[in-house]
Amino acid sequence: MSSHPKIPKTNAARLLEKLAIAYSLHSAPVDEEDLSAVTMAHNLGVPPQCVFKTLVARGDKTGVLMACIPANAELDLKALAAASSNKHVDMVPLKEVRPLTGYVRGGCSPLGGKKAWPVFVDASAARQEAIFVSAGLRGVQLRLAPSDLLRAVHGAFATLDKAAPPSAEA
Numbered sequence: 438m439s440s441h442p443k444i445p446k447t448n449a450a451r452l453l454e455k456l457a458i459a460y461s462l463h464s465a466p467v468d469e470e471d472l473s474a475v476t477m478a479h480n481l482g483v484p485p486q487c488v489f490k491t492l493v494a495r496g497d498k499t500g501v502l503m504a505c506i507p508a509n510a511e512l513d514l515k516a517l518a519a520a521s522s523n524k525h526v527d528m529v530p531l532k533e534v535r536p537l538t539g540y541v542r543g544g545c546s547p548l549g550g551k552k553a554w555p556v557f558v559d560a561s562a563a564r565q566e567a568i569f570v571s572a573g574l575r576g577v578q579l580r581l582a583p584s585d586l587l588r589a590v591h592g593a594f595a596t597l598d599k600a601a602p603p604s605a606e607a
Contacts, residue, residue, distance in 0.1 A: 443464070444462045444463075444464045444577055445574065445577070446462070447546070447549065447572045447573040447574055447577065448539075448548075448549030448550075448573055449546040449548035449549035449570075449571075449572045449573045449579060450462060450549075450572055450579060451549065452548050452549045452589060453548065453579065453581065453585075453589060456588070456589055458581060458585045458588065458589055459581065459582070459585065460579050460580060460581040460585070461579070461580045461581075462572060462577060462578070462579060462580075463481060463569065463577070463578045463579075463580055464576050464577050464578070465477060465480035465481050465576055465578070466480055466576065467480075467543065467575045467576035472542060472543030472575065473508070474488050474489070474490035474507075474508030474509075475488075475508045475509050477508065477569075477576075477578065478508045478509075478569075481569065481578065483569065485507060485508035485509035486507045486508070486509065486561060486565070487507075487565055487567070487568055487569055488507070488508040488568070488569045488570075488578070489505040489506060489507060489508070489558070489559070489562060489568050489569065489570050490505070490506060490507075490508055490571075491503055491504070491505050491545045491546060491547045491570060491571055492504045492505075492506065492512055492528065492545075493528070493529040493533075493534050493537060493538060493545065493554075494512075494514070494517060494526045494527060494528050494529060495526065495527055495528075495529050496517075496518060496521050496522075496523030496525070496526045497523050497524050497525050497526070498522060498523045498524065499521055499522060499523055499555060501529065501537055501552075501554045502517070502521050502526070502554055502555040502556070502557065503547050503554050503555070503556045503557070503590075504517050504556075504557050504558075504559075504597050505547055505556065505557070505558040505559060505562070505570060505586075505592075506559045506597050506598055507559060507561055507562075507598065510559065510561075510597070510598035510599070510600065511598065511599040511600065512528075512597055512598075512599070513596075513597055513598060513599040514526045514527070514528075516595065516596055516597050516599075517557060517595070517597055519595075520557050520593065520595030520596075520597070521555060521557060537550075537551065537552070537554075538550040538551055538552075538554075539551040539573075540571070540573055541575065543571075543575045544571055544573055544574045544575040544576075544577070545571055545573075546570060546571040546572055546573040546579070547570060547586070547590050547592070548570070548573070548579070548586075548589055548590060549573055550573075553590065553591070555591075555592070556587075556590040556591075556592035556593075557592060557593055557594075557595045557597060558583065558586060558587060558592050558593070558594055558595070559594070559595070559596065559597040559598055560594045560595060560596045560597075561598065562583035562586070562594065563583055563584075563594055565583055566582070567580050567581060567582055567583075568580070568581070568582075568583050568586065570586060
């Protein structure tokens with residue numbers, strides 16, 4: 438649970454410490470013109486399938502929810518709807534993300550936001566020893582075990598990537 442002195446500790450990191458979950462903080466340069474998770478993976482020097490972007494959506498039955506998918510993946514809204522017991526799910530407009538989560542685009546974390554929304558993590562995370570998710574600031578990432586992320590957010594694995602073949606994990 439170490440923190441580099443130059444990397445600010447975020448609410449997401451504090452939550453993990455409170456839960457006694459091991460993590461490490463990592464920082465990488467950020468280009469305001471390119472906030473993509475694939476670029477973040479490149480800047481961290483790790484494969485895109487290890488960096489998970491957090492997307493905010495709204496279901497017709499459950500309301501706001503979050504999906505964490507690999508940097509190079511595209512969210513399958515139908516799969517997210519099925520995983521979250523909704524008939525359909527739409528992405529939340531960007532202007533609503535900060536009021537709902539407290540986070541800005543490029544720094545949205547599934548942890549430590551304004552409210553603990555339901556979180557669904559792409560099942561591919563289970564095949565990784567550790568994954569990176571935003572720590573809640575642009576350019577700052579948390580590295581932790583996927584199972585620990587699920588435990589911290591009371592989340593669930595589901596196949597959410599449009600390109601991924603359906604699996605029994607969903």
